[in-house]
Amino acid sequence: MSQQSSSWLGKAWSSWCSVPLWLQILVGMLLGMLTGIILGEQAVVLKPVGTLFVNTIKMLIVPLVFCSLIVGVTSMQDTAKMGRIGFKSFVFYLGTTSIAIALGLGVGELLQPGAGLNMTPDAGAAAAKEVPSVMQTLINIVPTNPVAALASGQILQVIVFAVALGIALVLIGERGQPAVKMFESLAEAMYKLTDMVMKLAPYGVFGLMAWVAGAYGMDMLAPLIKVIIAVYLGCFLHVVGFYSLLLSLVAKLNPLQFFKGVRSALAVAYTTSSSAGTLPVSMKCANESLGVNKKISSFVLPLGTTINMDGTALYQGVTALFVAQAFGIDLTWVDYVTIILTATLASIGTAGVPGAGLVMLTLVLTTVGLPLEGVAIIAGIDRILDMARTVVNVSGDLVATTIIAKSEDELNVEHYNADEEQSQLLAEKLNAES
Template sequence: MNPKNLTRNILLGMGLGLIVGVACNRLGTDVPGVTFVVDGLFPLVGRIFVKSLQLLVVPLVLFSLICGTASLNDLRRLGRIGAKTVAFYLGTTALAVGSAIVLGILLQPGVGFNLSYESDFAVRSSPPLADVILGIFPSNPFQSLAEGKMLQVIVFSILFGIAMCLAGEAGQRVLRVASDLNEVVMKLVILLMLVAPFGVFALVGRTFAQEGFTAILALGKYFFLVLGALVLHLFVTYGLLFKLGTGLSPMRLMRKMRKVQLFAFSTASSNATLPLTLETVEHQLGVKPSVGSFTIPLGATINMDGTAILQGVATVFIAQALQIDVGVQGYLMVVLMSTLASIGTAGVPGVGLIMLAMVFQQVGLPVAAIGVIYGVDRLLDMVRTAVNVTGDAVVSVIVAKSEGEFDQTVFDAVDET
């Protein structure tokens, strides 16, 4: 399979997966072979593919971040890059949830909706703040690497890179080894991309075989409002931010990010998409490794604009459906909580539902009502992930250009994938 046709092949795999998945959903499990495909073949191929992606995440973050930090030499620049990156991620998250609430209030998706929910619907409680802060710092780096605790891996990699800067010639020798290992991992990413269309086919096929279109029809107004808010944030908010922050063409950025977006859509995981995101940002968008190796892993962990949009619309939808007046103060609290929780709950399994439960509890909405919208959340989660990885790339280019760590010729080059 030619890597230059990657985007076309992923689109083909996605399209075929959608068609086969919907067909299986309509046929039902009574038809011979459907159960084997939906519950056997699709999950087997999909899980092998996602596990292969997850295999690369930890070594890629470790080596790329060590190399990026060690190559900066000036530790004050590392502080500036970190401050800019976090500020941009938090700012776009606040903007995302704020715009989602405004759209919900204007379009009123919950008015006239006959709400019923299961009272036993439960969501994992969020961890205490002290545990969240302590959980960022590793006590055993090897355990953090083995368990894939990304914030701890990021902290260890940065500290190790700083130590390499201060170690003189010994640090430079280690840097050369780490750079070689990073190149090898990048080659593994390229090899995995050759079989990506098959994994995409299985993942998309299983999703639509299970969900079909019935769930969308039942919550049509809510579903399409969240979808519209995500698309608006993707093209308008990110487009304007990118243009104002860099002066470059947002359309060129979107063209070069299309394979990453398709990949993120199919996997519904920023972490699983991280290897391709980092490879694209550095080799297609012109962000130098000293910046990209920091901004992309951090973005995959804390940048949750898509989830923030879900929280904004879901809060308005449930409040309207239950005829509960949240008020201006309540909606401002939603904006604040969604923004801060994007860091506080990073890396926790089921993070979207945990964050939404926190928001509902804060504004007096029943957590059990999450069960109403849960049916369509998988499909929306796929779109949210595509939005999130695009935000990671936008912030990376802006920060890189502001720090002089950007290669204009790479960004202007024609993308052949």
């Protein structure tokens, strides 16, 4: 009998492990809510399980951001022309990312998704913060002691030091390669460790959601729905509004032709929630549908997959405000600037990391002193949000590629404006020539 039970449990565990992580997290959230509603205030005994998960994410933040930022910066070295294109790409991606998070903050302020939830943060989290002056905020960005900044988790200081060190390693050329290889190895190890930690997410989310549901009941459902609506609205405005404006005003191109040409890439992005996984389709769309020269697309698109996080930045703007509103914490305008700076600079090296959205959200919340319990609430709906933000990320990569190609006279405008049949014929001709 015990052997049969053991065999059944083994099969059940094997089946559970084969379920995609996002679905495991969703199940953990739903079971946690159900458990919390049944147990009521007694569900607080499960909170340490969630706290342990939050602590493991906090453990990752500094080394992950530090190593991946250096790898992101050092990956941009190339020939003179590629250097110019790389600079344009870098400025474009960081500029649009800062606008995206500002838009997310704006949508969050407008819809107020966390208002009325009245959650209570842990002791110390709700303590009043002394608001630094603008000059003091700017001065504090540069660390006087980088090691102390790493040890104390001063995120903005860590980001500034990592970017500066990455640039220095690029400038010294071959002599910097041993250090670059070391950081690449460390970054890969951190990506793997992140993957390992994210496997604990369903259980951590279960523990924290049980506590939240036990303490606040079903009142949390409406705010979660509002978060989804806010993120999707922000993503729609950024893609259809802002990107269309860039294509029209900067590149003098028809946005409708662009969206018609990239629809297959956006469909793959939405269903897979992976910018890296969509890259082959994005390359195909850029070359065969938009008429971008392969020399441009083969450099700008992979770079965008590494450093462009418009969708994730927008998501962080909405969710950071949700957490602040849910816990009744008022953010100052300095906090808003800090959120924009942190998410923009951190976007350089976070793409391609499993659980990147949640890790970046933890980073942003930590920087402005918001309670990390909010991460568990967002984790349950993260997959739904991830689908929308990946579409924005991929759209941004393709918009940047198109605009930069136009600026370098590497865009076949006739090909770009061609209908579907003509575009296919031109693509076949180009493939035959190459």
